[in-house]
Each structure stands twice: as C-alpha cells, then as structure tokens.
Amino acid sequence: MSASSHSWIEILKPNFKVLSFKERGLSGIGALIGLAISSLISWYALDGINAWYIAPMGASSVLLFAVSSSPLAQPWNMIVGNVIAAIVGVSCGLWITDLTFAFSIAVGLSIFLMMTTDSLHPPSGAVAITAVLGGDTVHQLGYYFVLYPVLLNSVLLIAFALFFNRMIGRQYPQPAQINQRSSDPTPTQKVTIQPEDIEYALEQHTELLDISQYDLESLILEAQQHANHRLSLEGRCADIMSKDVIYINADDEILHALDRFKQMNIMSLPVLDEAHQLVGTLALSDVVEWFRNTSEIRSPWKDQVKQIMHRQVVMVKPEQNIADLIPYFVEKSFNYLPVVGEDRKILGIISRSDMIAVLYQNLLQQGS
Incomplete structure (x- = not known):
C-alpha cells in the first residue's frame, strides 16, 4: 500500500x-x-x-x-x-x-x-x-x-x-452530574465550564456540527476561555454564588434547625424572617451550646432560632469583587458569606468551597 x-x-x-x-x-x-x-x-x-x-x-x-x-x-x-x-x-x-x-x-x-x-x-x-x-x-x-x-x-x-x-465495572446508565445538596452547580462546576459557556461557543459556529473529538476539543477550549474571563479574581460575587440558598426561619424551633444541620451536613445557616430578609446566622456550635445549657433553668420561650442566633451578619453585594472576600475566609474562618440586595433580601450564598474552587481555577490559569 x-x-x-x-x-x-x-x-x-x-x-x-x-x-x-x-x-x-x-x-x-x-x-x-x-x-x-x-x-x-x-x-x-x-x-x-x-x-x-x-x-x-x-x-x-x-x-x-x-x-x-x-x-x-x-x-x-x-x-x-x-x-x-x-x-x-x-x-x-x-x-x-x-x-x-x-x-x-x-x-x-x-x-x-x-x-x-x-x-x-x-x-x-x-x-x-x-x-x-x-x-x-x-x-x-x-x-x-x-x-x-x-x-x-x-x-x-x-x-x-x-x-x-x-x-464488568461499567457505570450504566450514566448518572446525571448534579449537585446533590442544591439545584446550583457544584463549586468546581461554577468555576469551570457551565452550559451557558458551551452555548456561547456554539453560537460562534453557524454550521451544524456532527461532533468529532477535534470539534469537541475546540468548543471546550473556547468555552473554557469564556469561563476564565468570567471567573477570575476580578469577577463579581454574583458569578460564583449559589442561588438555591439553604436557610432556616427565625421562628423555627431549635430542634428543627438541628435536623437541618444533620440533613445537609453543614456547620452554619443563614436565618431569614417572614419577608425573606436576612436577620441573622446560626452555627451548629450555637445549637450544641444550647443543649449544654438544657440542665440549667431557662425561660420556656427560649426554644426558637431567633433567641440564640447571631444578629450581626457580614453581608456582601452581588456586584462586589470576589477578591474582597478572601480575608473573611482566610483570616476570620467564615464558612459562608450571604449575598444580599439593597432590601437585605438574600440573593445567594458564597461558601468556603466556592472560594477554594475560584482560587484553584486561578492557580491553574497562572500555571498554564
């Protein structure tokens, strides 16, 4: 031949x-x-x-x-x-x-x-x-x-x-890659390629693509470039926050809050009032301390979240720069920061995992 x-x-x-x-x-x-x-x-x-x-x-x-x-x-x-x-x-x-x-x-x-x-x-x-x-x-x-x-x-x-x-060790059917904790993408997914990035890359091609490996790699590179531009440390809080916020109500019983902590396996939760405004935060350690004091005489009304929550809450705005949040997670060991609008209504949450994923993505960009 x-x-x-x-x-x-x-x-x-x-x-x-x-x-x-x-x-x-x-x-x-x-x-x-x-x-x-x-x-x-x-x-x-x-x-x-x-x-x-x-x-x-x-x-x-x-x-x-x-x-x-x-x-x-x-x-x-x-x-x-x-x-x-x-x-x-x-x-x-x-x-x-x-x-x-x-x-x-x-x-x-x-x-x-x-x-x-x-x-x-x-x-x-x-x-x-x-x-x-x-x-x-x-x-x-x-x-x-x-x-x-x-x-x-x-x-x-x-x-x-x-x-x-x-x-024989193959996974079938293929499971959906979703965030089990909420409807938002996982922290890693939020700082890499998302469906809207793929859509952006596809919009740049007018022809119908019967995807080959080369075509797919080209699309992924374009989508990754688009994601990198959006998810640098100069990006906004709105770009990485989780909109599906897990929270508790101020009037909830403390035992109900404990069930939420066990169910979601997290250390702290934002507290909202009836108007969906952020009024405080409750940590699992606060609930533990409450249990430690059960043997002491306390007022019978002291069994609601609003009685033991912290009312001083650090909040950030959606348009705020991501880099501004680093001191809170590094120096103050925050678990999360709530993102709120002008009326204190909660718009989303940025967790420590979200910040780690952003920093990791930036390290990858610097090393490439």
Whole structure:
C-alpha cells in the first residue's frame, strides 16, 4: 500500500478511541448473550413465532454494550425511542398503501418525535421500517407489535445490559452530574465550564456540527476561555454564588434547625424572617451550646432560632469583587458569606468551597 493511499484511508477513518482487546471482547460477549437471552425469551413468549423481525435490537446492542456511555444508549432513549418508532411504523403501515412512502414517513416522523422527547435512538429508525416492511406476521400483530416484540425485547435487552455492564465495572446508565445538596452547580462546576459557556461557543459556529473529538476539543477550549474571563479574581460575587440558598426561619424551633444541620451536613445557616430578609446566622456550635445549657433553668420561650442566633451578619453585594472576600475566609474562618440586595433580601450564598474552587481555577490559569 502506497503512502498516499494510506493517508487517504486515515482521512476517511473517524477520530475514535480504540479500546483494549479485553474491552472489545467484553462488548462482543455482552451483545451475544444479551441478544440470545432476549430472543429466546421472546420466542417462548410469542409461542414459537420466528423472531427474525427483532433485527433492530442488533443495532441497539452495539450501543448498549460497546458505547454504553453514549446518551443515545441510555434506557430512556432505547425504550421510549423504540416505542415511538413502533407506533409510528405500525400506523404508517396500516394507513399508507405505498410502502416506499410509508416507511419514509415512518422514519422521518419517528426521528422528529424522538428528538422532541429527548429519546433519540438510531436503531429505532430500523424499528419503524420493520413495522412497515415486516410482512404478514408483523401486520397481523397490528399495534400489538409495539408491546411484543418491540417493548418486550427492549426491556429484556436493557435489563441484561444493566446487569452485564455493572458486573464488568461499567457505570450504566450514566448518572446525571448534579449537585446533590442544591439545584446550583457544584463549586468546581461554577468555576469551570457551565452550559451557558458551551452555548456561547456554539453560537460562534453557524454550521451544524456532527461532533468529532477535534470539534469537541475546540468548543471546550473556547468555552473554557469564556469561563476564565468570567471567573477570575476580578469577577463579581454574583458569578460564583449559589442561588438555591439553604436557610432556616427565625421562628423555627431549635430542634428543627438541628435536623437541618444533620440533613445537609453543614456547620452554619443563614436565618431569614417572614419577608425573606436576612436577620441573622446560626452555627451548629450555637445549637450544641444550647443543649449544654438544657440542665440549667431557662425561660420556656427560649426554644426558637431567633433567641440564640447571631444578629450581626457580614453581608456582601452581588456586584462586589470576589477578591474582597478572601480575608473573611482566610483570616476570620467564615464558612459562608450571604449575598444580599439593597432590601437585605438574600440573593445567594458564597461558601468556603466556592472560594477554594475560584482560587484553584486561578492557580491553574497562572500555571498554564
């Protein structure tokens, strides 16, 4: 083979990671066993009807066992995508006499509906075609085709994929990367790339991108540059604060506040009044001290947060410079700083973790 022909072949090949022999073997074995099990169970469930028309499941097995981390391989995509395609395919087969026209509409409409429901699954296009061109056996089933073999085989193959991928150490399905404590991004996410940064980079490209590794790296670099510009120490408090604020009310019972501390595993909380204005702060140590004094005679009314909270609170403004906060966290060992508006209504919280993440991001920028 000449050097020129070899270069042309390299151009045609995708920029795709080649997995180890072990991973390739496991992917093939998983697909083999998964298809065999789902086909045999379906064969018995359908009273011995030939299961040749479950061919789209072969394409699904490529995703489930070879690229299980792909969004297109997740259980929602396979089950919902296949069901949508089966319903559309059966409907087109029943109501449109021209077969070419019928399966063309079936595939096109299935793609539109799958994209609308965020359930895009490429093998579902073959499900739609199978529903139209599957012959008398499929046509006699009518809409039962949606339930079996499509839904039946989808559920069986997904169930085995869950078991097999977990057994060999792969995480499937892919968990959502969210902040378990609140609806805000985690501190690290807030100082690196966020969805709006990706959107900013995408807006700079007018063409439709079928993402390759090079395209993705270029987008990430652009998004990172945008994030670095926003999240330097010259940035504003509003850029890194958490808007989903965990707080307690001034009139809450102290025991309720203790439950909040245990539930959220944090050391202090802001205290708000009925108007959602910041009126104080309560630390876990204050609650501990309150318990220590339980043996002493105290007023019966002293069981609410407002009786033991600290009313002097350091507050910052959303437009304030991030660098201004460093002394509070370094010198005074603050756990958090509340961000408030002009009316003292709380807008967000900046925690020590947020500041550590910002400082870490700035160290990375200086070292690059």
